[in-house]
Amino acid sequence: MTCDDAAVLVHALADGELDASHAREVEAHAASCTACAAELAAAQDMKRALGASNLRFAAPASLRMRIEGAIPKPQPAANRRTLLKGFALGSAMSAIAASGIGFVVLREASDNRLMGDAISAHLRALQGEHLTDVLSTDQHTVKPWFNGKLDLAPPVPDLTAQGFTLIGGRLDFLDGKPVAALVYRRRAHVIDVFVGQELGSAPDAPDLSVMQGFNVLRWREGGLSVIAVSDLNRDELEDFAVKFRASERTAGTG
Numbered sequence: 001m002t003c004d005d006a007a008v009l010v011h012a013l014a015d016g017e018l019d020a021s022h023a024r025e026v027e028a029h030a031a032s033c034t035a036c037a038a039e040l041a042a043a044q045d046m047k048r049a050l051g052a053s054n055l056r057f058a059a060p061a062s063l064r065m066r067i068e069g070a071i072p073k074p075q076p077a078a079n080r081r082t083l084l085k086g087f088a089l090g091s092a093m094s095a096i097a098a099s100g101i102g103f104v105v106l107r108e109a110s111d112n113r114l115m116g117d118a119i120s121a122h123l124r125a126l127q128g129e130h131l132t133d134v135l136s137t138d139q140h141t142v143k144p145w146f147n148g149k150l151d152l153a154p155p156v157p158d159l160t161a162q163g164f165t166l167i168g169g170r171l172d173f174l175d176g177k178p179v180a181a182l183v184y185r186r187r188a189h190v191i192d193v194f195v196g197q198e199l200g201s202a203p204d205a206p207d208l209s210v211m212q213g214f215n216v217l218r219w220r221e222g223g224l225s226v227i228a229v230s231d232l233n234r235d236e237l238e239d240f241a242v243k244f245r246a247s248e249r250t251a252g253t254g
Contacts, residue, residue: 003029006036007188008126011231014043015213022127114200115209115216115227117174121181122192122214122229125170131183131190132168142169146180154180154195155221157247164191164240174199174227184240191230191240199225206241208234217241221248 006029013026030037125131134145143156149171158166164184172181172194179196199218206219215237217228221244228244230237 003033003036004185004188005129006030006033007039008190010036010040011043012123012127013040014047111200111218112211114175115211115218115229118192118194118216118227118229119212119214121172121174121194122190125172125181125183125192126190131170133170135168137166137168139166142166142182145169146171150178150180152180152195152197152224154182154224155244155248156182157244159184159240159243159247162243164243186230186232186236186240189230189232191228191232191237193244194227194229195221195224197224199227202226206238206245208238210234219245221245 006026009022009026010030013023026036026040030040134142136142137160139156139158143154146152146154146169154169156166156169160166164186167183167185169183170181172179174194174196177196177199179194179199182193182195184191184193202218202220202225204220206217209216209218214229214231215234217226217237219226219241226244228237228241232240
């Protein structure tokens with residue numbers, strides 16, 4: 001195991017997210033590497049500090065008074081006919097609203113499941129030491145590798161000069177569909193970029209969510225759905241998406 005590999009996994013070890021085999025590998029590496037041992041100790045100290053801290057906040061009495069003052073006062077009881085009319089109208093409006101809400105809830109549940117699949121695929125690749133099927137920093141090697149394996153041509157921009165190094169790609173699956181997984185590195189952080197067709201309700205502009213401690217960006221690019229997953233901080237991951245999209249648009253007009 002290299003220091004780069006260990007740097008990605010020490011925090012997962014501190015959080016108890018590694019299986020026994022990978023945990024032993026990280027611990028064995030840290031035992032022989034001063035830098036990685038220090039990184040692991042810092043992660044474990046942070047875990048203990050967060051567990052011991054009291055993060056609860058007691059709201060002041062003035063807040064309770066403002067909330068009570070904002071609650072509408074009880075209205076006089078209406079007659080039976082007014083109640084029946086109101087009930088009928090309310091039932092109809094509720095049915096209309098419920099149908100719309102049901103659609104939104106189902107769509108959000110599907111999108112959340114898809115993002116969960118992307119995070120699981122990201123973790124499998126990290127913990128299984130199978131980040132790439134094609135290992136190369138050359139976009140002209142990685143992009144053609146997907147020919148014949150997928151019914152799409154994924155964008156594979158070279159962002160090395162912008163601080164995001166392409167290290168390869170692999171074939172993966174999301175929502176039961178084959179997708180291209182492009183792998184970039186920013187310092188010790190790995191960014192998996194999944195590219196496929198009709199992966200949930202991806203917006204046109206990048207939209208960020210936080211799930212299971214990972215930042216997840218989703219957007220549409222050239223008619224394709226893109227999902228980027230990483231433990232990289234929010235600002236840098238959003239900057240990655242901006243540079244990824246700008247590079248593709250420049251290539252498309254060049």
